[in-house]
Amino acid sequence: MSTATTSNSPGKWVVLPHYVFAALAFVALSILLLFSTDAFSGHYFHPKLLTLTHVAALGWATMLIFGALYQLLPVVLECKLYSEKLATIAFGFLGAGTILLAWCFWNFELGHVMHVAACSLVISFILFNINVIQTARLAPKWTIESDFIVTSAIWLLVTGIVGLVMVLNFTMAFLPVEHTHYLKLHAHIGMAGWFLLLIIGVGAKLIPMFLLAHAESFKKLNWSYNLINAGLVFFIFDHLFFHTALLPVYAGLVVGGVLLFMLFIYETSKTRQRHDVDLGMKQTFVALGLLVLPIVLVFIVSSKVALPQQLLSSVYLVYGISVFLGFISAIILGQTFKTLPFIVWMHAYEAYVGRFKTPLPKDLYNHTIQRWQNISYLLGFILLITGILLRNQQLILAGAIGFTITSLLYTANVFQLLMHKVQELKPFSYGNASV
Numbered sequence: 292m293s294t295a296t297t298s299n300s301p302g303k304w305v306v307l308p309h310y311v312f313a314a315l316a317f318v319a320l321s322i323l324l325l326f327s328t329d330a331f332s333g334h335y336f337h338p339k340l341l342t343l344t345h346v347a348a349l350g351w352a353t354m355l356i357f358g359a360l361y362q363l364l365p366v367v368l369e370c371k372l373y374s375e376k377l378a379t380i381a382f383g384f385l386g387a388g389t390i391l392l393a394w395c396f397w398n399f400e401l402g403h404v405m406h407v408a409a410c411s412l413v414i415s416f417i418l419f420n421i422n423v424i425q426t427a428r429l430a431p432k433w434t435i436e437s438d439f440i441v442t443s444a445i446w447l448l449v450t451g452i453v454g455l456v457m458v459l460n461f462t463m464a465f466l467p468v469e470h471t472h473y474l475k476l477h478a479h480i481g482m483a484g485w486f487l488l489l490i491i492g493v494g495a496k497l498i499p500m501f502l503l504a505h506a507e508s509f510k511k512l513n514w515s516y517n518l519i520n521a522g523l524v525f526f527i528f529d530h531l532f533f534h535t536a537l538l539p540v541y542a543g544l545v546v547g548g549v550l551l552f553m554l555f556i557y558e559t560s561k562t563r564q565r566h567d568v569d570l571g572m573k574q575t576f577v578a579l580g581l582l583v584l585p586i587v588l589v590f591i592v593s594s595k596v597a598l599p600q601q602l603l604s605s606v607y608l609v610y611g612i613s614v615f616l617g618f619i620s621a622i623i624l625g626q627t628f629k630t631l632p633f634i635v636w637m638h639a640y641e642a643y644v645g646r647f648k649t650p651l652p653k654d655l656y657n658h659t660i661q662r663w664q665n666i667s668y669l670l671g672f673i674l675l676i677t678g679i680l681l682r683n684q685q686l687i688l689a690g691a692i693g694f695t696i697t698s699l700l701y702t703a704n705v706f707q708l709l710m711h712k713v714q715e716l717k718p719f720s721y722g723n724a725s726v
Contacts (some may be wrong), residue, residue, distance in 0.1 A: 423519020
């Protein structure tokens with residue numbers, strides 16, 4: 292992140308509130324999970340499961356991604372953020388919309404409050420799109436990372452609009468087929484279009500940067516972008532108009548794109564200069580490993596495999612959880628402590644560099660807490676999906692406890708970073724340079 296100087300970075304009050312909200316949303320998500328163990332024995336269209344999914348997708352993942360992206364866009368695109376004011380307003384609409392939507396789903400209130408929540412979220416996504424697209428236009432050159440990031444923002448807006456239409460349909464019932472038909476569309480556009488493209492676009496830049504590696508070719512990344520978008524567009528048209536049996540083919544295109552991205556990371560990592568891997572990068576590699584589970588399950592849920600209905604419902608649930616609480620949460624847990632310490636350090640110490648001996652970003656948080664956070668997360672995830680597949684409420688509860696411990700450890704470390712105070716610094720001189 293050497294190119295992220297204060298001259299390009301937005302103010303900390305634009306970025307850091309997103310991390311605060313996301314950490315608190317993660318705690319809320321874990322507590323709600325503790326009170327939802329009974330919901331996993333039924334259909335995925337359950338008020339408690341809808342609440343959990345939207346708190347995870349919006350309050351936890353999207354909120355943190357918004358904040359991180361405002362900080363990272365200047366790094367990835369090598370230009371200033373277009374508007375800090377738009378970012379702050381988008382934060383307000385995203386936060387209010389998430390809280391209202393979660394309250395409505397939990398109490399299954401489908402009226403005007405839910406309409407307001409959905410409208411707030413769409414407004415937030417529109418403002419986010421304006422900011423991202425205009426920032427990309429300021430970039431000195433348009434790269435494949437720009438393609439991934441801008442396209443993911445557009446897919447986020449499409450996801451929000453589909454969600455708004457579904458919310459209106461709750462009270463007006465104008466859609467021609469059942470609600471779950473559009474729920475699948477809404478979910479897959481969000482997962483593949485928004486989260487997957489965004490994570491690949493940013494990861495393709497940051498992972499080599501953290502490993503001090505360089506890419507020799509971007510062909511695989513280009514094909515990854517084309518395959519994922521082609522699979523998504525074919526899926527949308529087929530799901531809406533044609534209803535063929537080709538869904539596994541479209542899933543195969545998306546999976547092919549993901550595999551090309553992983554191959555890109557593997558080949559790039561062979562040129563790395565940094566061989567010691569810290570806890571944040573280990574957790575990132577765990578996240579990439581966890582991506583195998585939804586890759587396998589997507590072929591089951593997209594094909595008409597003859598499974599008992601009860602088992603098929605459990606597979607649907609594990610598929611969704613493996614994306615939101617598996618891959619996405621794992622990568623956030625890892626990358627938070629690769630990005631947030633640097634953000635805090637930069638605003639606290641950049642002015643002192645070269646004149647005083649400053650602490651390093653990795654010195655600003657507790658590594659022991661982070662290690663236990665990673666352990667409790669992995670245990671919680673394994674227990675949760677095992678409990679869902681076996682329909683065992685004790686295992687589901689144990690998994691929820693694991694996630695609660697993880698969220699508390701994560702939040703404690705995040706707040707330790709956010710409350711860091713500038714230390715009394717000693718003047719830096721050639722005489723003590725080697726100390």
